[in-house]
Every structure is written in structure tokens, then in C-alpha cells.
Amino acid sequence: MTDEQMTLGFDDLPDDACHRLEPGAVLLRGFARGDAPTVLRAVEAIAAEAPFRHMVTPGGQHMSVGLTNCGALGWVSDRSGYRYAPRDPLSGLPWPPMPTCFGALARAAAAAGGFAGFEPDACLINQYLPGTRLSLHQDKDERDFGAPIVSVSLGLPAVFLFGGAARRDRPIRVPLVHGDVVVWGGPARLRYHGVAPLKDGQHPLLGARRVNLTFRLAG
Numbered sequence: 001m002t003d004e005q006m007t008l009g010f011d012d013l014p015d016d017a018c019h020r021l022e023p024g025a026v027l028l029r030g031f032a033r034g035d036a037p038t039v040l041r042a043v044e045a046i047a048a049e050a051p052f053r054h055m056v057t058p059g060g061q062h063m064s065v066g067l068t069n070c071g072a073l074g075w076v077s078d079r080s081g082y083r084y085a086p087r088d089p090l091s092g093l094p095w096p097p098m099p100t101c102f103g104a105l106a107r108a109a110a111a112a113g114g115f116a117g118f119e120p121d122a123c124l125i126n127q128y129l130p131g132t133r134l135s136l137h138q139d140k141d142e143r144d145f146g147a148p149i150v151s152v153s154l155g156l157p158a159v160f161l162f163g164g165a166a167r168r169d170r171p172i173r174v175p176l177v178h179g180d181v182v183v184w185g186g187p188a189r190l191r192y193h194g195v196a197p198l199k200d201g202q203h204p205l206l207g208a209r210r211v212n213l214t215f216r217l218a219g
């Protein structure tokens with residue numbers, strides 16, 4: 001089967017549709033589109049305090065994704081491993097607080113995905129430029145896997161790779177556009193996932209960029 005055939009027909013989803021990817025995982029088409037301009041202004045303010053940077057993996061590679069954080073805890077990586085930390089290692093200061101509108105969006109999306117009562121304490125903000133990719137991984141640095149992951153996609157379209165419980169399981173390819181939200185938790189919480197290399201393009205709000213926010217209960 002070719003990659004093209006593995007791409008599901010999400011391009012035809014109507015606005016505001018909720019598509020179940022598998023038990024515990026949904027795509028909320030366009031869920032964040034209305035909030036996007038406000039969210040992006042807040043991202044700019046956060047990045048002015050805690051700039052996007054390319055963190056080093058434990059293996060010594062620089063990640064192609066640029067990242068920063070807001071909230072009580074931020075995801076960090078260095079030679080000693082991956083973890084959540086209350087302070088930005090670049091400045092030594094606490095991460096910028098999570099804007100109220102971020103928490104409200106994450107709670108509403110989690111509830112729409114079947115996870116009422118989600119209270120994230122961490123928001124990882126990833127920036128993708130054309131060519132940037134995120135290899136298949138599990139989100140497992142959080143203390144408790146009872147809470148879902150809420151992932152908000154803004155700017156250029158991307159192909160989200162949603163895999164299985166094992167790295168070797170072939171991922172489905174889920175095209176994401178500006179304003180889409182993916183929520184996964186429960187039986188899907190530890191699924192492997194990643195992002196295919198970003199195609200070049202221009203987005204009216206973000207230019208040649210994709211910004212993704214992932215909300216988590218980390219601590």
C-alpha cells in the first residue's frame with residue numbers, strides 16, 4: 001500500500017466535525033480556528049520572554065523542532081534526558097504563565113474528546129519550519145497517564161503520524177490544518193506519534209511556519 005493510500009480522507013471532513021481516529025483519540029476539525037488569532041498573539045508574547053530554541057537530545061542531536069513552554073512546568077531535553085522543569089534553562093526564570101485562554105481552549109477540547117475535567121499544568125509550544133519533522137515517539141515523561149494530551153495545530157498544514165502501541169506499528173497519516181485539535185488519552189494515551197516533514201507554503205497568519213501547542217498534565 002502506498003503512503004497516499006494510507007492517508008485517510010480527513011481532507012473532506014466538514015468544519016467542526018469530530019472524527020474518531022480510534023478508541024480514546026479524536027480529531028476536532030477547526031475546533032481552535034476562532035481562538036487562533038488571540039492564541040497566536042499570546043504565543044508571540046511568550047516567545048519574547050522564553051524564545052524558541054533547538055534543544056539537544058540525550059543522543060547529542062539538535063531537535064529540528066524549535067520549542068518553548070508556558071505554564072507551571074515545561075518540557076525540556078538535554079544530554080541527561082527528557083523531563084519537565086519549572087524553569088526555563090536558558091534564563092533560569094519560571095516559564096511564562098499559561099494564558100487563561102489557553103487553559104479554557106484545552107479544557108473545552110478535552111471535554112469534546114471525552115475527557116472532562118482536564119486541568120493542564122504544562123503547554124509545550126513547538127515551531128516547525130519547512131522541512132522540520134518530529135520522529136515517532138510516545139509522550140511518557142508525565143507523572144500520570146490518566147490525563148489526555150490536547151494538541152492544537154496552527155499555521156501551515158502538516159501530516160500527523162498516529163501509530164500504534166509499538167514503534168514498528170505503521171502509523172496512519174492524519175492531515176492537519178490551521179485550527180485542528182487532536183485529543184488522545186485513555187486506551188490511546190501511549191500511542192506512538194510524530195509529524196512528517198513540513199511542506200513549504202505560506203499561511204496568512206504565520207507565514208512559512210506551523211506552531212503546535214500540546215497541553216498536558218505533567219506534574
Ligand code: SIN
Nearest residue numbers: 126151160195212214
Ligand atoms: C508532539 O508530539 O509533541 C507534537 C505533535 C505535533 O506537533 O502535532
Ligand code: FE2
Nearest residue numbers: 137138139193
Ligand atoms: Fe508527542
